[in-house]
Amino acid sequence: MSEAIAVYKQAEQGSSLWQDAWHRLQKNKLALCGLMVLILEIILALLTPWLAPYGYEQQDLALGAAPPSMEHWLGTDTLGRDMLTRIMYGGRVSLMVGFIATAVALLIGVVYGAVAGYMGGKVDALMMRLVDILYALPFMIFIILLMVIFGQNILLLFLAIGAVEWLTMARIVRGQVLSLRQQEYIEAAISIGLGPWTIIRRHIIPNTLGPVIVYTTLTIPSVMLLEAFLSFLGLGIQPPQSSWGLLISYGVETMEEYPWLLIYPGLKLSITLFALNFLGDGLRDALDPRASKD
């Protein structure tokens, strides 16, 4: 994501399209709020080990589950662990899953889509056929299956989620590339003897960035949701590691007596998903004003 922002910032100076988009985005207060919340959360996640008020495993069994107070702003859980600390550490994992799994999806999807769209003809038909078939598979069930069989491994979680989410990305990029291929500057590039790989890398991929950025910001929340869903079922992140989904699932168990154990992690997850969705919507409107808002 930070990479995408860097590319975005860099491109913004050179071309008027990016400048226009930035201006349009600035007018969208909700999207800007989303961006700000997100940047804040990333900074918080990076600095958690220094900012967290308590140690991650630090217990106060005598205290037990206490409601929010001056010492523990968001209360403590049943083992007397500080909730704010646990939510901050959980956020690191949740955000990491969101970004890394999306990056996996991004990498596979963009390369696959670009190659299919650029090659065209039979190669394209074959490659897209494969995507169609994979689309029809019930992936959620497959992810659960993978997690059950190979144990709850965080690396596998990244790969499994990434492997599901690249399909739509590949389709979007392919469509974009198909229309780009007709452009004259591509013909010019071919005529001066550039190889297909160079053309894909130098001309095609940079020009598909707009829709890719938009779809990326919309993929991150759905990935985070998937992680939380799996962790909630007990199939994702395993203790002693923590994530928002896992905290919510603990919160549900004790919500009658200690509702704050459910409400705060839930609020945190919802706010993050909100921010990402607003930013994604805003970027879509900014980068492609004609695209219909669904």
Add this chain to the structure above:
Amino acid sequence: MLKFISGRLLQAIPVLFIVITATFFLIHSAPGGPFSADRAVPAQVIKALNARYHLDQPVWQQYLTYLGDLAQGDFGPSFKFPGRSVNEMIFGSLGTTAELGLYAMLVAVIIGVLAGVVAALKPNTAQDYVPMSVAMVGICMPSFLLGPLLVLVFGIYLEWLPISGWGDIPGDKILPAITLGASYAAYIARLSRGGMLEVMTQDYIRTARAKGLPEHIVIIKHALRGGLMPVIAFLGPAFAGLLAGSFVVETIFQIPGLGRFYVQAAFNRDYTMIMGTTIFFSVTIILFNLLSDILATWINPKLRHQSGGAES
């Protein structure tokens, strides 16, 4: 139309085959057999069990046997519940999940379409912003959070509704149906708003108004048909999502449905049960995608002349 349907059905066969094969070999590559993880069982008992379930044969032979049984609609015996077949367990709990899914779908479509149409009638006013903001909340609030919160408010604090079960106490179906349907209602609201906005600017709507038709006829008879196209295309994928959502909702509300069975089977490593339910879910998802495509072509005849209908 018939050609389109049969074409899609033919396309479903390789997909199903991949699902079956991939699931089978995934499960058989799992470390340890289904009986090895348990408490200390005498070696000869394990041997007898393995022999009974053909686990002593080479994998490819087991695979062929399984395919043969499957062709006759037999999912095999459950590993964890001796004496019960996977078929029994699937069909015993299917009704509950189907009912839950149906109610959730009704909640989603009725609330979603209403909210979307209302919002699209006066875009960029309060009538648009309020339902759309609520929809955004619905999208950002996962079911495993919404469900417990609803239980907390309506079940525990207000004591209006029962907090678990299915069909035991009147009203215990309300919260699960809302929990499962809410996020789809939100998506459908956004989709139908977008669709309606686009349709309302079309010439034929202006024509209908120019003919002097009352506004509600214009909306119901003319605009809805086109405006709801995106919603219908979404119903197929939504169904797949509902199935996954039922895992969570049935766990939260302790509903004895297929989703809860699947999660339990996953935890128990009941491999035949996992395999059977996976195949069963795949078939239903493929069928519902097909149904949603057929419905879409039926409503929009333009699609019939496009090749194969590979989009979706």
